Amino acid sequence: MNITTTTRDTTAIVSLSGDVDLETSPQVRKALLAALGSGSDAVLADLAEVTYIDSSGVASLVEALQKARGAGKRFALVAVSDAAHRVLELARLDRVFTIHASVEDACG
Secondary structure (H helix, E strand, O other): EEEEEEOOOOOEEEEEEEOOOOOOOOHHHHHHHHHHHHOOOOOEEEEEEEEEEOHHHHHHHHHHHHHHHOOOOOEEEEOOHHHHHHHHHOOOHHHOEHHHHHHHHOOO
């Protein structure tokens, strides 16, 4: 698991790669919540390189979405990998999250 956070204007982009599972989801949660607390207007979770995500990883995304809504910030998923998208579809969370094809689409 690799987590990188970058900023584009007033948007924080948290890029994840590898497996998001019980072992790594606390790191993902910490990175997403830190990005939400950084003063950014929006946070994007880039899931292009996520090879696997389990329920604990999904829970981290849901918590970030709830925190963003509570703070009046935008939270969206971008470039969701096929593996991650299947899990989101099964849980019907593809209807809950705003999902963009790319960072450019989300920022434009």
